[in-house]
Amino acid sequence: MPSKSRRPQNATGPSQRQLRVGETLRHALSEILMREDFFDPDLANVSITISEISVSPDLANARVYTMPLGGVNIELVLPALNRLAPVIQSLVAKKIHLRRTPRLRFLLDDSFENAARMNKLFAAIRQE
Numbered sequence: 001m002p003s004k005s006r007r008p009q010n011a012t013g014p015s016q017r018q019l020r021v022g023e024t025l026r027h028a029l030s031e032i033l034m035r036e037d038f039f040d041p042d043l044a045n046v047s048i049t050i051s052e053i054s055v056s057p058d059l060a061n062a063r064v065y066t067m068p069l070g071g072v073n074i075e076l077v078l079p080a081l082n083r084l085a086p087v088i089q090s091l092v093a094k095k096i097h098l099r100r101t102p103r104l105r106f107l108l109d110d111s112f113e114n115a116a117r118m119n120k121l122f123a124a125i126r127q128e
Helices: 016-035 074-083 085-095 111-127
Strands: 048-055 061-068 103-108
Touching: 016 048, 016 061, 016 085, 061 074, 074 085, 074 103, 085 103
Parallel strands: 061 103
Antiparallel strands: 048 061
């Protein structure tokens, strides 16, 4: 029996629902990380940028791509965020209305470094 999915079988990439949930999570997480104090010395006085959230198709897991402002103390901030992920997840659950809040996993966003490296390469090509 064919599935009654609205998405074509050959569709690639996230669905509209995944994108919408990811953007809602990003806004809620940004607000929580900006306003809450987690009493963790590794997160004290650290500004965190959340660039993207990738949500799994079943909406059970979310990868949060983040970078401390200025790239300072990355080796301390990411483990602290993953340690506090259940606490942050419960705070997110209070802000957004989903049947089940996705499990959060914080990852380093290296797109800023990649962009800087590509800019250097393009600048070197222009000078030649």
